[in-house]
Amino acid sequence: QKEVEQNSGPLSVPEGAIASLNCTYSDRGSQSFFWYRQYSGKSPELIMFIYSNGDKEDGRFTAQLNKASQYVSLLIRDSQPSDSATYLCAVMGHGNNRLAFGKGNQVVVIP
Amino acid sequence: DVKVTQSSRYLVKRTGEKVFLECVQDMDHENMFWYRQDPGLGLRLIYFSYDVKMKEKGDIPEGYSVSREKKERFSLILESASTNQTSMYLCASTQRTGSIGIQYEQYFGPGTRLTVT
Numbered sequence: 001q002k003e004v005e006q007n008s009g010p011l012s013v014p015e016g017a018i019a020s021l022n023c024t025y026s027d028r029g030s031q032s033f034f035w036y037r038q039y040s041g042k043s044p045e046l047i048m049f050i051y052s053n054g055d056k057e058d059g060r061f062t063a064q065l066n067k068a069s070q071y072v073s074l075l076i077r078d079s080q081p082s083d084s085a086t087y088l089c090a091v092m093g094h095g096n097n098r099l100a101f102g103k104g105n106q107v108v109v110i111p
Numbered sequence: 112d113v114k115v116t117q118s119s120r121y122l123v124k125r126t127g128e129k130v131f132l133e134c135v136q137d138m139d140h141e142n143m144f145w146y147r148q149d150p151g152l153g154l155r156l157i158y159f160s161y162d163v164k165m166k167e168k169g170d171i172p173e174g175y176s177v178s179r180e181k182k183e184r185f186s187l188i189l190e191s192a193s194t195n196q197t198s199m200y201l202c203a204s205t206q207r208t209g210s211i212g213i214q215y216e217q218y219f220g221p222g223t224r225l226t227v228t
Binding site for chain 1: 142151159215217219220222
């Protein structure tokens with residue numbers, strides 16, 4: 001069974017600061033990596049997708065992938081109270097129809 | 112706008128009842144998934160289907176079955192509900208995967224919060 005690990009504790013950041021989230025995965029054959037955001041009581045929504053090593057930026061979000069070290073991270077710059085949510089890391093293998101999810105990281109942005 | 116709908120937002124059932132959770136997507140997606148989400152355990156895959164009448168077990172299929180008679184509809188069945196099946200159930204769909212670098216986004220429904228008493 002593929003494992004996706006996210007450090008579990010809630011992350012509190014002041015408004016305007018950078019929030020940094022990390023995720024490691026066990027399956028070296030994994031090809032595609034996703035970050036989902038889930039607000040309390042809502043379903044997950046995709047915010048970032050990355051498949052090649054390096055950085056990918058989209059607005060205030062940056063995903064970083066290092067396949068050799070088997071980790072993927074998410075940076076949220078200029079954090080806003082609306083970024084307060086749980087962030088789920090998900091990993092997909094090549095030609096695989098399914099995602100393996102981490103348990104999520106709760107982010108709380110303090111005004 | 113893409114849409115995945117689930118038959119109920121909240122459901123309360125008694126132990127031993129047969130429970131049907133319905134999911135419908137309007138995106139002509141081949142793949143559909145059923146997850147349950149519990150505090151501290153994250154999203155866990157129960158079953159998925161990659162085509163009509165096809166199904167595969169996920170990580171926690173015990174106590175559940177599924178049905179996919181039409182491409183757009185994927186049903187989760189609890190044959191005899193138990194209290195440990197109290198959870199949030201999420202349905203998702205995506206187009207068939209194949210090429211690296213393609214964003215195969217899983218679109219989620221709003222979820223069904225099932226309580227078994």
